[in-house]
Amino acid sequence: MINSILEMYKLRFAETIVYMLQATEYQIGPYLRWLWRVADFGKVAHRKTLVKTPRSRLLLAFVKIGMTFQVIAALAWGLWSIKNGDPRGIFALDLLISTPIVWAHIVIMPLLLGRFLVANPYSKLQIARSAKIFANHPGVKIAVAGSYGKTTMKEILLTVLGEGKKVAATEANRNVAISHAQFAKQLDGDEDILVIEYGEGAPGDVAKFCRTTKPDIGIITGLAPAHLDKYKTLEAAGKDIFFLAKFLGDKNVYVNEESKSLRSFIKKSHQLYSSSYAASWKIEDIKASIAGVNFKMTKDGTSLRLSSSLLGRHQVGPLAVAAAIARDQGLTDKQIAEGIGKIRPFEHRMQPRDAGGAWIIDDTYNGNIEGMLAGLELLEELPAKRKIYVTPGLVDQGKESSKIHQALGKAIARANPNLVILMQHLITADIVAGINETGFKGQLVLEEDPLNFYTNLDQFVAAGDLVLLQNDWPDNYN
Amino acid sequence: MKTVAVIFGGRSTEHDVSIVTALASIIKPLELTKQYHVEAVYIAKDGSWYWDEKLKDIALYQSSKIEDFLHKAPKTHLLFDNGLTLVKSSQFAGRKMYRKIDLVFPAMHGTHGEDGELMGLLQMANVPYVGCGMSASAVAMDKVLAKQVAEAAGVESNPWIWFYTRDLARHHRQVMNNISNLKYPLFVKPAHLGSSIAISKVEKESELTNALEVAAHYDDKVVVEESVNNLIEVTLPVMGNDEPVPALLEKPAYKPGDYFDWDTKYMQGGKKGKMGNGDVVKGAQGYSQIPAKLPPDLYKKAEQLALSVYRAIGCSGIARVDLLIDSKTEKVYFNEVNPLPGSLYAHNWKAAGVSNVELVTKLVNYAQERWDAQQKIATSFSTNFLKQF
Numbered sequence: 001m002i003n004s005i006l007e008m009y010k011l012r013f014a015e016t017i018v019y020m021l022q023a024t025e026y027q028i029g030p031y032l033r034w035l036w037r038v039a040d041f042g043k044v045a046h047r048k049t050l051v052k053t054p055r056s057r058l059l060l061a062f063v064k065i066g067m068t069f070q071v072i073a074a075l076a077w078g079l080w081s082i083k084n085g086d087p088r089g090i091f092a093l094d095l096l097i098s099t100p101i102v103w104a105h106i107v108i109m110p111l112l113l114g115r116f117l118v119a120n121p122y123s124k125l126q127i128a129r130s131a132k133i134f135a136n137h138p139g140v141k142i143a144v145a146g147s148y149g150k151t152t153m154k155e156i157l158l159t160v161l162g163e164g165k166k167v168a169a170t171e172a173n174r175n176v177a178i179s180h181a182q183f184a185k186q187l188d189g190d191e192d193i194l195v196i197e198y199g200e201g202a203p204g205d206v207a208k209f210c211r212t213t214k215p216d217i218g219i220i221t222g223l224a225p226a227h228l229d230k231y232k233t234l235e236a237a238g239k240d241i242f243f244l245a246k247f248l249g250d251k252n253v254y255v256n257e258e259s260k261s262l263r264s265f266i267k268k269s270h271q272l273y274s275s276s277y278a279a280s281w282k283i284e285d286i287k288a289s290i291a292g293v294n295f296k297m298t299k300d301g302t303s304l305r306l307s308s309s310l311l312g313r314h315q316v317g318p319l320a321v322a323a324a325i326a327r328d329q330g331l332t333d334k335q336i337a338e339g340i341g342k343i344r345p346f347e348h349r350m351q352p353r354d355a356g357g358a359w360i361i362d363d364t365y366n367g368n369i370e371g372m373l374a375g376l377e378l379l380e381e382l383p384a385k386r387k388i389y390v391t392p393g394l395v396d397q398g399k400e401s402s403k404i405h406q407a408l409g410k411a412i413a414r415a416n417p418n419l420v421i422l423m424q425h426l427i428t429a430d431i432v433a434g435i436n437e438t439g440f441k442g443q444l445v446l447e448e449d450p451l452n453f454y455t456n457l458d459q460f461v462a463a464g465d466l467v468l469l470q471n472d473w474p475d476n477y478n
Numbered sequence: 479m480k481t482v483a484v485i486f487g488g489r490s491t492e493h494d495v496s497i498v499t500a501l502a503s504i505i506k507p508l509e510l511t512k513q514y515h516v517e518a519v520y521i522a523k524d525g526s527w528y529w530d531e532k533l534k535d536i537a538l539y540q541s542s543k544i545e546d547f548l549h550k551a552p553k554t555h556l557l558f559d560n561g562l563t564l565v566k567s568s569q570f571a572g573r574k575m576y577r578k579i580d581l582v583f584p585a586m587h588g589t590h591g592e593d594g595e596l597m598g599l600l601q602m603a604n605v606p607y608v609g610c611g612m613s614a615s616a617v618a619m620d621k622v623l624a625k626q627v628a629e630a631a632g633v634e635s636n637p638w639i640w641f642y643t644r645d646l647a648r649h650h651r652q653v654m655n656n657i658s659n660l661k662y663p664l665f666v667k668p669a670h671l672g673s674s675i676a677i678s679k680v681e682k683e684s685e686l687t688n689a690l691e692v693a694a695h696y697d698d699k700v701v702v703e704e705s706v707n708n709l710i711e712v713t714l715p716v717m718g719n720d721e722p723v724p725a726l727l728e729k730p731a732y733k734p735g736d737y738f739d740w741d742t743k744y745m746q747g748g749k750k751g752k753m754g755n756g757d758v759v760k761g762a763q764g765y766s767q768i769p770a771k772l773p774p775d776l777y778k779k780a781e782q783l784a785l786s787v788y789r790a791i792g793c794s795g796i797a798r799v800d801l802l803i804d805s806k807t808e809k810v811y812f813n814e815v816n817p818l819p820g821s822l823y824a825h826n827w828k829a830a831g832v833s834n835v836e837l838v839t840k841l842v843n844y845a846q847e848r849w850d851a852q853q854k855i856a857t858s859f860s861t862n863f864l865k866q867f
Contacts, residue, residue, distance in 0.1 A: 356825070356829065357828070357831075385831055386831075452510075456506070456510055458834075459506065459507050459510050459833065459834040459835050460834075461833050462827070462830070462831045462832050462833040462836065463828060463829045463830065463831050465831075
């Protein structure tokens with residue numbers, strides 16, 4: 001306790017609070033919530049440290065100067081009071097002691113001012129300009145929306161369509177309005193196809209994105225609890241995502257039917273995809289292994305045999321719908337097969353790694369229950385001498401958190417790994433309850449130091465092992 | 479939670495290898511089990527004992543910091559008080575710090591540690607310890623005794639002779655006559671050193687004297703043996719007490735005509751001997767082929783011979799048996815036993831499906847199992863001998 005209080009009076013405290021702001025992407029609400037629940041500031045920057053950027057440097061200088069000024073003022077006032085026998089000098093002590101607390105809060109002022117006076121007006125201008133660029137662009141615009149699977153879908157489309165067309169896609173997971181505006185600025189203007197990822201975070205976001213980017217085709221990848229602090233319910237999040245379908249008049253919309261939560265939003269005019277069919281293509285003869293998936297697509301006597309190194313049967317639907325769209329866009333079967341073959345697992349998304357004869361599947365960017373369940377199905381299906389499953393659970397699951405984590409626990413037990421390692425958090429008890437409910441017979445370990453575990457994972461595995469790592473919580477969720 | 483003392487360093491030419499074995503292959507995985515409190519006990523090159531948390535950091539040994547540490551740190555003493563207790567000065571008000579040890583994990587290589595000396599001390603303290611016992615360690619680390627025991631158990635070595643170093647001067651002619659009965663090329667080895675230190679390959683008689691002098695410089699017993707034609711050198715890590723379990727036969731990767739000397743094993747990361755094909759993996763001691771590509775019958779035969787030697791010498795816990803194979807005649811010869819393989823040969827165990835954490839856990843369990851069994855053996859016998867005296 002004393003040590004954690006003393007941490008606030010160490011020189012590095014200024015860096016700690018700027019790190020907290022950076023880790024929460026300079027969002028004031030999450031920063032303040034984290035600040036108010038921190039028990040020990042010495043353990044805040046556990047996994048990462050402050051990345052020195054112009055913004056973080058400026059904030060750090062602001063906090064350091066401010067704190068120094070307050071300390072000097074408090075000392076000067078205290079000394080003056082002692083010299084003059086002024087009893088009000090006791091308040092100088094308050095001023096001194098309150099320095100870290102005061103500046104941990106004042107630090108948000110430049111952010112607020114910057115946001116309202118500079119960033120927001122600038123963003124509005126950029127977004128308005130980008131709307132004109134998108135409107136005048138001759139290419140086919142494909143929007144990809146959903147609570148999960150967007151980035152994977154976008155990358156699949158980029159690789160497959162890129163085999164025969166000039167394609168541009170939004171970068172990595174830069175998927176909000178200002179990112180779309182920056183993407184528009186970089187376009188050459190002669191692209192055949194634009195793939196735009198929609199990163200919804202609050203009600204009305206998808207509507208705004210549609211009005212700016214004016215898509216011709218929409219792909220809805222899935223619905224799962226995410227950003228429920230803003231949406232409140234899964235239904236509200238679904239409505240927001242399905243604005244994309246509404247914008248397109250419910251035509252040229254492809255919906256992932258394997259996402260159960262999407263099913264209530266599906267209309268007859270929507271084209272569906274899953275591991276059984278994609279639009280009007282039938283999918284069969286799926287083979288899944290640690291090397292990837294292989295499947296056959298048939299339609300009107302035409303047959304395509306496709307292989308990809310993406311892991312898991314749940315990837316077949318997105319791959320197949322990309323192939324179907326590519327064919328509609330005029331790509332040859334050869335180009336499609338080559339494009340599908342070129343797709344490599346994406347970083348931290350069902351990404352396999354050979355660790356001296358053991359296979360480690362890194363799915364640490366998977367933060368939704370549907371994706372977790374798909375990964376667990378793969379764990380169950382793949383052969384291995386020993387299977388190990390590692391997860392901290394999910395964040396931001398709202399009121400349903402307990403239910404979702406119990407369901408996750410049951411799915412873990414169904415996959416029947418030999419060893420389950422849970423990173424100890426508040427939700428761990430719910431996962432354990434789910435695991436125990438199904439009579440799990442393997443070994444269950446609760447790990448309190450995830451970073452230490454991940455760093456030393458190679459010490460725990462041997463040839464023949466299959467390890468699935470799902471989701472990873474950053475510092476601000478600890 | 480059990481307290482495990484990992485003892486490493488020591489007065490041995492393999493001092494530095496021991497540090498790596500202790501820190502990387504034993505202390506780290508032991509701590510990751512969260513089942514043991516691990517104490518690092520370091521024996522300096524002068525034989526002084528130290529016990530400190532700081533000794534778990536490899537950086538300490540990679541710079542001159544170790545000299546400063548040894549200069550300032552209090553030396554550790556041992557107390558045999560119904561087990562083993564570490565004692566050192568707290569450097570505060572003349573008080574002493576004590577740490578009762580539940581189990582010892584020796585990580586010593588070579589002389590004054592791997593050769594049974596340390597095991598004798600631990601046996602006196604009646605504390606469980608990992609690895610081969612005192613007598614097995616002493617036999618295994620003496621290439622002469624090991625070959626004799628193996629031969630008594632029906633496991634042949636390639637033609638060899640041995641002599642005491644003192645006889646090289648006193649009975650020079652006799653020694654040279656004995657050697658002349660062997661066919662060149664020969665290998666000249668000190669009888670007790672590991673890690674291929676001071677081993678020479680002698681192609682012709684003119685090189686012999688120099689090789690004998692080098693070996694004699696390091697040991698009081700020297701072994702001279704014929705080389706094996708069409709040689710395939712393999713090694714097999716084994717663990718267990720009464721029912722030993724083999725890992726995978728491993729074939730060190732080096733060029734034909736070369737051999738796996740100290741420099742190849744430790745100083746070049748195996749680059750000198752790298753085969754350059756996809757079958758090799760980088761292990762604790764360079765690149766190796768795991769499992770060794772041998773005809774299934776020959777593989778089985780070599781594995782069984784290694785297990786026979788392990789049992790004959792009385793090994794327990796862990797050891798590594800080296801074999802020489804004539805690939806044409808498919809004859810398998812015993813070469814030597816290493817009672818505490820460098821880095822526990824964790825890379826091989828890993829390839830055999832045993833993780834580093836599992837390996838140290840199993841070894842601790844074997845140590846406890848052996849100690850429990852030993853406690854059932856009577857060590858006192860009531861007589862009226864003293865009354866009659």
